[in-house]
Amino acid sequence: MDRQDACPTFFIVNFRLSHIPSKWWRRAAQLLCLFIFLWLFRKTESDGSGSIAYGANIFFRLDPLVAASAVLAGVKFIAALWPALVTVALTLVLGRFFCGWVCPLGTLLDIASHAIPKSTTPPNPRWRVVKYFLLGVVLASAVLSCQIVGYLDPFSILVRGMAVAVDPWMNRAVTAPFTLLYQQTPESVSNFTEPIYAFLKAYLLPFQQNSFAFSIVSFVILVGVFALEFAERRFWCRNLCPAGALIGIFARFSLLRRFPARACGRCKAETDYTARCRMGAFNDRGLLQPESCNLCLDCLDDCPMDLPKFTFDKPKTAPAPFEPSRRLFLGSVVTGMALPLVSGAVHAARCLTADLVRPPGALPEEKFLDLCVRCAECMKVCTTNALQPVLFEAGLDGAFSPRFMGRIGYCEYNCTLCAQVCPTGAIALLPLPEKQKFIMAKAVFDKELCLPFKKAESCITCEEHCPLPEKAILFKDVEVTHPVTKQRVLVKQPYIVWSLCIGCGICETKCPIEGKSAVRMIREEAVPPAVRNDREIMEMPSQR
């Protein structure tokens, strides 16, 4: 058979340049994108300049699922998410290439898959429709302002897992032996090991050792995605990934199509190449589903007849029918619509604790949760490790959203990095002078702990560190009776200037008391009005 006759085309995408197997083009693209992703991840860190030129958030901005759910939930057009339109446009031309050529999670799964044994009984192909169900749930609940994309989006799972768990753990693991060698061996040894450490520090390791609350939870979710490879190759991408489902729907209209659209008899009969397809893209009748094929090009290399081609010609055979049924679609929408009712019921019952403080520039709580996609980029970039993931303190649908914890770190007065890397604008990027006036919280003293009050000892470490040019912590010289010596002594008792304090938290971080700080950040509305003035010493309100 003359193949050119079989495929009368005006344009064939021919990867057979020289003798390089087709899949190597795809592999090269995958490795390049993975490298870019990892490089950007490393670059998502302060360099002291106050701005981040490139950030890993570009992958979130390329993700149409993040864009769709954020726009639906936030009910506003988010200009920063324009790259998602590029992904959609390219998908309409090339098909679901994003999953096979670009997605760093897909690439990592492909790499990991080599080391993971496969189950002897492949899962039921009907698993494939689950991703459409999840997609429907995410989008339908987003319409009703219940944002769950952060729990299911592949980039959220990957970047969050890396930022809060893999990266800090790797840093600890790599640094520990070098520290041991540096501190416990003679200089003749450390003179050799320290340059290696300096090199790693410059190119591989994060600037500082961070640690995050509940990092194990995000890690287990990420590992779970990899563990699914036991069932079959790319189980996550084939069956569960809602972003892949959305891209797949656009891919049904793509111009570039595989020819032939059906696995030929020989392929089915002899070695069943269709079973080798990493995406399981052929349905039970051997028809290719354009929404499943991620253009990995394996079949181009595998076919003994050298038959398959990718062409822009109008296909003669209709593609495999779209799998999800109307019932599944309705079911997902109903489930998605029901979710806000559940979380709404939880909202009604939840009480935000007075110390649940959001990052600087964060939108009001409800709007913030509408837009936050739980990517953890803000936590990754925070120079002082102050931003930590919450678990259920912000309600059922608030898990993994960032919370500011003044005891761990503080908000740098001249820093806007968390807002710079936020892909959806949940943390609004304010100009620096405005950010310096943004009130995250108010500092409140706990007289039961604060040394000048409790032990009649002057300290004012808090006053020293207050970054405001006109300090928001001042002190009074007060004569008190020393609790031990019973003598009259003069102590410096600090107080907050209510109208100036922005709640940056440096006083809470630097407070020398062990354990709980004697000055803590409380959300402004949680501070009783009676103590909101510039002269009195504010005291801890109850934690509600």
Next chain:
Amino acid sequence: MKTTHVSAVAQTVTSNRRQFLSQVAAWSAGLLAAPPIFQVFPQSLNAATAEPLLSVGKGTDYEALLVKVFEPLGGIAPFVKKGARVVIKPNMSWDRKPEQAANTHPLLVKAMAKLCLSAGASKVMIFDRTCQDMRLCYASCGTPAAIESLNDPRVTCSFVDDRKFVPVKIQKGRSITEWEFYKDAISADCYINMPIAKDHKLARLTLGLKNVMGVIGGKRGQLHQGLTQKVVDLNTVLRPTLTIVDATRILLRNGPSGGKLDDVKELHTLFASADTVAADAYATTLFGMKPDELETTKAAFAMGLGQMDLNKVKIVKV
């Protein structure tokens, strides 16, 4: 013959692997359980002479000013020997620009590094443990950029590495007996203390003695209770070869971090002395105060760390 010997050895090794591993574990545990405690003896107390020399200069060309201030002291040579490893400890603690007077002026640090190189220093290390994020402080204070312009591999202005803090016994300490010090600082041949003169609510002023806070580890806020004696105790360990106080501009209010240009007063003054206490005493007068109004200076004088009576200090104006 030889081969049998080798295999016999190999056999011994494998059969004793368990023993070997337990030995390794025991050795490692021993090493870990015994953190080294450094004992630093002040090389000399020559700084605490009865009549220390203090050289004061005024000028707007900071590089020339520094060279001028060194003249009465006999130039740089008495302080920096050929091949010496020098530490310059400026104040770079705050995320503030040079004109905000919270950090030592970068041009002075650069000029000092140049001077050390001209004296034949083999290495000049510049660092400070900052109070805010290191990256921001280093970028804002301008010193790393100024040092980079020297383009000399012998001079480094690098971030503080947490692994380099070592516990040190403070044998003369009255309030604290042990604290972590930065290894590079205590092992240097020559330590040049370069504070900026600033307001500080608790200590009243922060000058040369308090600049030691930038080379110590641990939770520094815990030194704030009874700060005076603790700062002096730390100074019994780390005795600067030379203290050069940057009073080119001083911070009068809202210190030590400042931020308002209204609080800054330009004096274009620089002074140096091998006696930190004398330098601090002189600096106090710039704020319209008497040396004995500053508790830290008084306590340091009481412990014999230097001379605070300015009548007994030989002040040379250049």
